[in-house]
Amino acid sequence: MSIVVEHLSYIYNLGAPQEHVALRDVSLTIPDGVCAAIIGVTGSGKSTLTQHFNGLLLPTSGRVIVDGLDVTAKTTRPEHLLELRRRVGLLFQFPEAQLFAPTIADDVAFGPRQLRLKDKVVKERVRWALNAVALPTDTEFLARSPFALSGGQRRRVALAGVLAMRPLTLALDEPSAGLDAEAREEIYACLDDLRAREGVTLVIVSHDMSEVAHLADVIFALAGGELKLSGPPEEVFKRTDEILACGLLPPPLAQTVALAREHGLNVGAASDAPLTPDALAPALAASLGAEHAEYGLNGHRT
């Protein structure tokens, strides 16, 4: 499901003394089925932008078109917003703080029940959603309290609660913040799976540039409420000066390649490779060891 943002501006407390322009003339397109990342420092407007994707905020000016549904302050009717929120799921930062029900089943079922779906359908959705986040679906587990789970599991229960609404687009604010390695990998695996199997469009808001480089197809960098940079990670993170001007740092892999180049090392194909260890290692090895290998061969011949 595509998201098109056209000349979007958003002003908090419009007309009041503490008026604050959070977004200024932002235009961008997130195509269907991709994983987009929104990056920027605290206060750059990332969360404000994300909250427009399911109508939690409505544009002060400009518009947001989610899968053909036009969201502007003027055109939006309540039923319109309801449909929008069905299509776009939003997972806030530290979503486990929003768990509230006595059992895991009740917590995940809360959303679908609000849609007045039949009990049988609700149950199916709960099982499907827990399955999608790689948690058990047996009755013993369903009857447990979500508060007795580990941090990573609680976050996945919160994610399941959003997924039970069967959104076509999922926007996640800092999905891995505060999780340990294992829990982080589990969340990433869930997201990869949702994309591959369900074709869910993902929008990730993140501080973690490595995470962004790893997950995203396209990056949008905000600074001071304006869109400063966009493109695939390996292109965006090459523009070091512009990234720094946004208050950000390229991920360590991009920093390393750039620094190596500055130090006069031949980085060869690593310059254009995707920013993953798997892609960079052969490129770096080839550029470093090429002469050496060639020489070794000659050496044997003589």
Add this chain to the structure above:
Amino acid sequence: MTTQPPLVAQSIGAPEHAPTLGEVALHLENVVYRYPSITNAPTSLLAAKIAPALAGVTLDVRRGEYVALLGHNGSGKSTLARLLNALLLPTSGHVYVLGHNTADRSEHRAIRDLVGMIFSDPDNQIVATIVEDDVAWGLAARGYPLAQVHARAEAAINAVGLSAHKRRAPNELSGGQRQRLAIAGVLALEPVCLIADEPTALLDPQARVEMLGLLHTLNRERGLTIIHVTHLLEEAALADRIVILERGRIVREGTPTEVFADLESLRSLKLIIPELGVLGERLRALGVDIPPDALTPQLFVAALERLEGHYRQTQHGGAQ
């Protein structure tokens, strides 16, 4: 490193010389800590069914040392940090701060002057509405003469680079600046040791690098003992010593080079292996001998340069 790395405002290279370490500042003797009731325990421990948060930790930290305390969520690292300035008292065993036993309540004032602490969220310890008042607060509360309060506060503000902001309100500062303000409040008391519990967790990328730089500067230039609690290997890469906790026990201890030599075993401790660590692994598999402790871009590029020089030399030597 000869050239200034261009990517970061305040970059951190390898320590140029081993610091001279002093007497034992912190001494832990078989420390066990059990949270008194389930409701007081961090939620991560609930799942662990009330195993003790610390299960027998013995550790010495010398004056001037920079120790990184690593571990995943719930490994006991924050509990250990809180035992070091008597915020928590051991269930059994002993914690000594420069000879003061934390079990002795009459020593707590002295201990907390010697060991300061900052957390992820600086807002939890900012008490005043003006930067310089906030830094002076701890001194004023202890009844220091006014002239000394001003002088020390001023020096602390300068040390963290906030002198341009001393008349501003803390809420006008950025997250990184507020974290530096929290450090200044601690420094004003002229402690021997600073405990930083995940100090970069809520900071933006550039502020993270600056915070790390500030901690190392305070350590190198003022001899401040640093206990840096973190779950990130790359933040520990420049420490003098790394201590890894798992289930309330020390499971690894040594210099970054020693501890990072076996990244695979750190993975089994649920630590996140930085992407540069993974890149190093892939390169080693391809026969490129990057040391496993090259976990920052600067260290990694330095290693690449050494290798390139080595290859060039081999080629040159062979051509003769």
